[in-house]
Amino acid sequence: MIEIKNNLVEYYQLFRSYEVFQNYIKYAIRDLSPQIFVEKEENPQCIVFYSYPAFFIFGEPSKQYNENVFSLFTKDSWIIASSNAWKQAIQDHFKDDVQIHPRVQFSSSSLKLDYIRSQRRNIPTGLSIVPIEAKHLTKGMIYDDVITKFYTQSDFLSNGFGFALINDQGVCHGFSLTNYPIVGHEIELYVRVGYESYQHNRLQGMGTTLCTYFIEEALKRGYVPIWDSANDISTHIAKKLGYKEEKVWFMYHHL
Numbered sequence: 403m404i405e406i407k408n409n410l411v412e413y414y415q416l417f418r419s420y421e422v423f424q425n426y427i428k429y430a431i432r433d434l435s436p437q438i439f440v441e442k443e444e445n446p447q448c449i450v451f452y453s454y455p456a457f458f459i460f461g462e463p464s465k466q467y468n469e470n471v472f473s474l475f476t477k478d479s480w481i482i483a484s485s486n487a488w489k490q491a492i493q494d495h496f497k498d499d500v501q502i503h504p505r506v507q508f509s510s511s512s513l514k515l516d517y518i519r520s521q522r523r524n525i526p527t528g529l530s531i532v533p534i535e536a537k538h539l540t541k542g543m544i545y546d547d548v549i550t551k552f553y554t555q556s557d558f559l560s561n562g563f564g565f566a567l568i569n570d571q572g573v574c575h576g577f578s579l580t581n582y583p584i585v586g587h588e589i590e591l592y593v594r595v596g597y598e599s600y601q602h603n604r605l606q607g608m609g610t611t612l613c614t615y616f617i618e619e620a621l622k623r624g625y626v627p628i629w630d631s632a633n634d635i636s637t638h639i640a641k642k643l644g645y646k647e648e649k650v651w652f653m654y655h656h657l
Contacts, residue, residue, distance in 0.1 A: 403439040403440065403441055403450060403467075403470050403471060403473070403474055404439060404440050404441070404442070404443055405437060405438070405439050406438040406439070406440060406443075410438055413438045413449060413451070414431050414436070414438075414451075416449060416460055417431075417451050417458060417460060418431075420458065420460070420484060421484065421507075421649065421651075422482060422505075422507055422630065422649070422651055423456075423458070423482055423630070424588065424628075425581065425582045425585070425586075425588060425589065425590040425628070426453075426456070426581075426582055426590075427451070427458065428582075428585035428586055429552070429556075429582040429583050429585055430451075430453035431585075432583075432585055433555040433556060433583065434453045434454075434555065436451050436452055436453040437451075437452040437453075438450070438451060438452075439452065439474060441466075441467035441470055441471070446461075447461050447462075447464065447467070448460070448461035448462075448464070448467050448471060449461060450471060450474055452474070454479075455478065455479050455480055456479070456480045456481075456482060457474060457475055457479055457480070457481050457482070458482045458483075458484075459471065459481070459482070459483040459484060459488060460484050461484065461485075462485055462487055462488075463485075463487055463488050463491040468491055468495070469495075472492075472495050472496070475656045476656070477656060477657065478655075478656065478657070479655075479656045480653060480654070480655055480656075481500075481653070481654035481655075481656060482653055482654075483652070483654075486650075486651060486652060489502065489652050492654050496654075496656060498657075499656060499657045500654050500655065500656055500657065501654070501655040501657060502652055502653075502654055503632065503652065503653045503654070503655065504650060504651075504652055505630055505631060505632055505650070505651050505652065505653055506630070506631040506637050506640075506647055506648075506649070506650055506651075507628075507629075507630050507631075507647075507648050507649040507650075507651060508628070508629040508630070508631065508640050508645035508646060508647055508648055509645065509646045509647075509648040510626055510627055510628055510629065510645060511646070512644055512645070512646050513617065513621075513627075513643070513644050513645065514644060515617075515618060515621060517644055518614050518617050518618065518643055518644065519614060519618065521610055521611070521614055521642060521643060522610075522611045522614050522615075523607035523608070523610065523611050525567075525608070525611065526608075528569055528570050529567055529568065529569055529575065529608075530567075530568060531565050531566070531567055531568075531611070531612060531615055532565065532566055532568060533563070533564075533565055533566075534558070534559075534563065534564045534565060534566050534577065534579060535559075536559060537572070538566045538568070538574055539558055539559075542573065542574045543574050543576075543577065543594065544566065544574055544577050544579070547592075547594065548577075548579065548581070548592065552581065552582050552583065553583060555583075556583040558583075561580075561583035561584050562579060562580035562582075562583055562584055563579065563580060563619065563623075564577055564578055564579025564580060564616055565577065565578050565579070565612055565615045565616055565619075567595065567608055567612060575595065575596065575608075576593075576594060576595035576596065576608055576609070576612055577592075577593070577594060577612065578591060578592070578593040578609075578612035578613050578615065578616035579591075579592055579616065580592070584625075587624065587625055587626055588625065588626045588628050589620055589625045589626070589627055589628070590627075590628050590629075590630065591613060591616055591617070591620075591627050591628070591629055593609050593612055593613050593616070593636075593639070594609075595608045595609045595612065609635070609639055610639050610642060610643065613639060613643060614643070617643065629645050632653075
């Protein structure tokens with residue numbers, strides 16, 4: 403594969419129409435200067451967008467260039483493809499050195515705020531849900547899971563928002579927030595409940611409840627809260643809140 407050094411903007415534009423992980427791509431283009439690789443410089447049929455640790459493939463698999471594409475992928479990287487046709491080719495090439503993670507992309511067009519509010523559950527004694535502030539970002543699960551990964555170039559409070567599930571001592575037990583810095587009118591929701599010794603708060607409806615606060619705030623601010631599910635629990639919550647399944651796709655982890 404050939405790395406493109408000039409005129410990157412025209413290649414970045416191609417990925418702005420990528421069907422999955424749009425928020426990550428937009429954030430990477432703005433903040434991280436992704437690399438672009440092609441199998442040939444004139445009229446390329448396959449283009450790879452790389453922003454650590456993720457490789458995005460644009461195009462269909464072909465025996466003419468598959469091996470060259472696969473040679474780009476480093477250990478412990480994540481691979482996203484614009485077509486599910488890559489699944490068999492990736493599996494055949496990497497064999498036991500790849501994990502395949504099915505994901506579900508949902509449409510938010512059917513969301514209804516009154517219904518979303520109705521899905522809230524009572525918060526257990528000793529816990530509360532509050533807007534995320536600076537004091538929640540210096541240590542703990544939000545810092546470990548989000549700030550150190552996706553907000554190294556952008557300030558969270560200026561480029562994102564969300565809600566924290568905290569106890570009486572201010573320790574965070576869960577969150578719902580913008581997974582990546584906001585670029586545009588669509589924002590991706592990331593929810594997590596339970597961390598290290600606090601996993602007893604799972605399976606009590608707190609994940610769903612956190613999501614209702616985030617979605618309501620997103621809609622008030624004029625954003626479209628999109629949902630891309632990585633597991634059965636996330637899929638269940640999305641459907642419970644009124645999201646409609648739109649696309650099943652696959653993410654690959656090169657071990």
